[in-house]
Amino acid sequence: MNFLELFIIAFMALKTNKTRAILTMLGVVIGVTSVILLVSIGSGLKTYITQQLEDLGANSLIVMPGEMSLGSGEGGSGVPGAGVANSKFTLNHINDLQRGGETIQTVMAYIENNGTIKYRGNSHITQITGVGPEYQTVRNQKVTHGSFFTLSQYNSAKKIAVLGQTVADDLFDEEDPIGKKITISDQRYVVSGVLEEKGGFAGVDVDDQVFIPATTAMRHFDMDNIQSLWVQSQSSETIEQTKKEIEKILLKTLNDDEFSILDTKSILSTISNILGVLTAALGGIAAISLVVGGIGIMNIMLVSVTERTREIGLRKAVGATPRIILIQFLIEAIILSFLGGTIGILLGVSGSLIVNHFFITTITPWSIGLAFGVSALVGIIFGVAPAAKAARLNPIDALRYE
Amino acid sequence: MLLKLKNVSKIYQMDSIQVKALDNISLEIKKGEFVSIMGSSGSGKSTLMHIMGCLDIPTAGKVIFEGEDVSRLNEAELAKIRNQKIGFVFQGFNLLPRTSALANVELPLIYTHLDNQKKEKKKAAEILKMVGLEKRKNHFPSQLSGGEQQRVAIARALVNNPLIILADEPTGNLDSKTGKEIMEIFQELNKKGNTIIIVTHEARIARCAQRIIKLKDGKIVA
Numbered sequence: 001m002n003f004l005e006l007f008i009i010a011f012m013a014l015k016t017n018k019t020r021a022i023l024t025m026l027g028v029v030i031g032v033t034s035v036i037l038l039v040s041i042g043s044g045l046k047t048y049i050t051q052q053l054e055d056l057g058a059n060s061l062i063v064m065p066g067e068m069s070l071g072s073g074e075g076g077s078g079v080p081g082a083g084v085a086n087s088k089f090t091l092n093h094i095n096d097l098q099r100g101g102e103t104i105q106t107v108m109a110y111i112e113n114n115g116t117i118k119y120r121g122n123s124h125i126t127q128i129t130g131v132g133p134e135y136q137t138v139r140n141q142k143v144t145h146g147s148f149f150t151l152s153q154y155n156s157a158k159k160i161a162v163l164g165q166t167v168a169d170d171l172f173d174e175e176d177p178i179g180k181k182i183t184i185s186d187q188r189y190v191v192s193g194v195l196e197e198k199g200g201f202a203g204v205d206v207d208d209q210v211f212i213p214a215t216t217a218m219r220h221f222d223m224d225n226i227q228s229l230w231v232q233s234q235s236s237e238t239i240e241q242t243k244k245e246i247e248k249i250l251l252k253t254l255n256d257d258e259f260s261i262l263d264t265k266s267i268l269s270t271i272s273n274i275l276g277v278l279t280a281a282l283g284g285i286a287a288i289s290l291v292v293g294g295i296g297i298m299n300i301m302l303v304s305v306t307e308r309t310r311e312i313g314l315r316k317a318v319g320a321t322p323r324i325i326l327i328q329f330l331i332e333a334i335i336l337s338f339l340g341g342t343i344g345i346l347l348g349v350s351g352s353l354i355v356n357h358f359f360i361t362t363i364t365p366w367s368i369g370l371a372f373g374v375s376a377l378v379g380i381i382f383g384v385a386p387a388a389k390a391a392r393l394n395p396i397d398a399l400r401y402e
Numbered sequence: 403m404l405l406k407l408k409n410v411s412k413i414y415q416m417d418s419i420q421v422k423a424l425d426n427i428s429l430e431i432k433k434g435e436f437v438s439i440m441g442s443s444g445s446g447k448s449t450l451m452h453i454m455g456c457l458d459i460p461t462a463g464k465v466i467f468e469g470e471d472v473s474r475l476n477e478a479e480l481a482k483i484r485n486q487k488i489g490f491v492f493q494g495f496n497l498l499p500r501t502s503a504l505a506n507v508e509l510p511l512i513y514t515h516l517d518n519q520k521k522e523k524k525k526a527a528e529i530l531k532m533v534g535l536e537k538r539k540n541h542f543p544s545q546l547s548g549g550e551q552q553r554v555a556i557a558r559a560l561v562n563n564p565l566i567i568l569a570d571e572p573t574g575n576l577d578s579k580t581g582k583e584i585m586e587i588f589q590e591l592n593k594k595g596n597t598i599i600i601v602t603h604e605a606r607i608a609r610c611a612q613r614i615i616k617l618k619d620g621k622i623v624a
Contacts (some may be wrong), residue, residue: 007513016500314496315456318558319485319513321478395457399496 006324010331017304024300025340027293028378032344032371035286039367040352042279045362046272053268057234059105060138060264063229063246065089067257080188087225088258093250094229103238108230111213113221115118115185117161119171126167126211128184130217137268140232146178146193149213157215157392161189165197173214185221190333202302228230239263283367287374293340294378301333301386305393312390322391329387330380338377341372403466404565404597405431410463410473412449412620423449424460425620431566431599436592438608441617448570450617453600454570455488456480468565478592480576485513489559493571495551497543497558504530507557514562522561529557531586541602549580556587568593569600573607582621585610 039401069237089109097107111130116123133151135141145168147159161184168177177191187214196204214226233242243261250259305312310324320328345368352361420571423446431437431454441447451464456472465473489510497506506527514520514522514542530539533553541598541612545550552572559567569588573581589610592598600611606612616624 009512012501051445310496310499312494314498315513316481317455317484317490317496318510319481319562321481321513324513378440396452399492 006327006331007019009234009379010335012327013308013328014332014335021303021336022170024297025336027296027337028290028337028340028375029293029344031286031290031293032341032375033285034289035371035374036363036367037351037355038167038282038286040348040361040363041355041359042275042282043367044352044356044362045363046275046279047362048360049271053264053271059239060266061231061233061239061242061246062088062110062262062264062267063231063250064262065225065228065258066259067260080326086258087227089226089229090219090224091226093253094226096249096252097229097231098245100249101132101190101242103234103242104245105232105234106132106134106138106230107232108138109226110228110230111214111217111221111226113217113225115210117167117171117182117184119177119180119182122171124167124170125142126164128217129209129211130214131211132214134230134232135211138232141198142196143193144196144253145176146191146194148211154213154215157213157219159189159216159220160192160209160213162193162195163191164195164205164207165207165335167207167210168194177193183391184212185220207393238349239265240245268337283370287370289376290371290378293375294337294382297333297336297379297384298382300319300336301383302333302389305329305386305390308390309393309398309401312393313395313401316393316395317399325393326387329390330383333383333387334376334379337375337383341375341379344375403430403435404435404468406464406466407454408441408464408466410453410460410465412446412453412458413461422620425451426463427620427622429615429622431597433565433597434592434595435613436589436598436611437600438611439599439617440505440603440605440608440614440616442603443620446620447603447617449620451568451599454599456483456489457609458476481513485510487565489557489562489564489567491552491559491567491569491572492604493556493574493576495543495548497551499544499553499597500542500553502540503535503544503546503554503557506543506554507561508570509558510562526557526561530554532560533557545567547580549583552576552580552584553587556584556591565597567596567598571602573604576583581607583586603612 059137091109094107095107109130110130113128113129114125116125133149133154136143136148137249143162148162149158153160161182165315171177171182172180177194182189182191182192196209197210197304216224218226231242231246243263246261315325349363349369352363407427407429410424411422414421414423427450441446453460459475460473463473464471467483472480475483481541498509502524503586507530508523511522511526525589527536527539530536533556535550535553535557538546538550543554546554573584576584585607588600590599598599600607602608614624615622
């Protein structure tokens, strides 16, 4: 009697009950698949957002209106763009910062609004973003077609628009948009360029935006103030100093509760924390289904012990020791959970590869390890009780069992 | 002396009542004998068979198998004796469903430590041939008649060259003609030197044996 033979006996027993074995495995398969898939989506999201924020540059700072703190835990109210309400920033602040800061490289105004863009019969409702000419370098954004607006166009608040790829496709189709006249919320603009496609970012599709000079935007939307300021420090090492400089300059004209300075690092760590928790929570929920799958195995194995009472009695009568019966049933449970785990890994991995075509996913080895480990453990733990029950059966009673 | 029972008693405790299934039984089985144990239901004949077959141990008394006292062995040790020295044939055949006749015959072999599995498996096919089922060795029990199933069960009992074949109502689930055929197989086996014990309540079946032990209320009456 060797292990291989026991394995064969267990395998044959499962084979004689194919449907039941497959249905039992399904619980584990679904559990493992969902752990891997959900964790890969969660960590894919994290990777993607991290990457996007890093694109923004490690030397970037965003000055937002109002009091806001990120990452420090005290009343952290979240994400940039939330506190548009009472901005007190003006173009003068930008000039002050540009002149006054030693480590400040660029300062850019940032304004958001919504508008309807029309070209001939086509119209498109989207976000109108007012920025400075530095936007290209700040966001590392290339122009595929035409050009971005220039500093002089910015200073004279010309009605010039640079379109995101989605907007350009929607309005112009095959036509060349450069130099064409469009209307944005009933005012006429000239298209000067089309931006390179970048893909969505934290729910905002950067490609589905129209960029105009911030100066133009202020006039167009009748705004006295700039929503936020994008500041670039000379390098990532000078970030802290730049922060202090901004603070010092702005405090001359503003109260300390009228602005807050966010650096990408702290935004990054906050978002990263949130997504980490989210991923763990998703994994946890999926892990519950694994445990449910395990209980399914136990249930089936227990039923199987009852159903096969006579078989167990016979095996004992012809010489199977209690230990061998125990091992046989344990092996059956382990085969179910290992096979289920393996199929689950294959499905989970191929599932996340498929999802990857629509939404970035990252397959993490720990989720595979965790899912497989838990399924194996579940098989052993939930297999022991039925196996022990089978091993304890008295051969005489078992043989008589009807 | 192959098997010797000395003052064997078996008492079942059912709640507060004690049931004496076997009461001070002593008997001897010689090698090559064909013995019937007869009695009505409740006479203790099944309990006696279980104890002789090492499926159970007596409450009192000794069971001596080939000079070895087996009445106090543990479950694993009893399993080994059952595997190597005893062949069982049951009333309900007790074949594994959805398993071929040949695989059923081979079943005891997988619980035996064997140096030459292949040779033993070849033997399983030979025994199946001996009971006249070589053409049906790949059939499942559900595809076989009752008589054929019992012949598979007999082949299984023989596969490990047991010292004793114990049959518990082997014809109980068969019609009288098939039952007669099965009994002829047992007689044939006995002629070849096998020791056979049959438990039955039918006098007609019991008469096939050389010796009849009659049981009543847990005691030997004849």
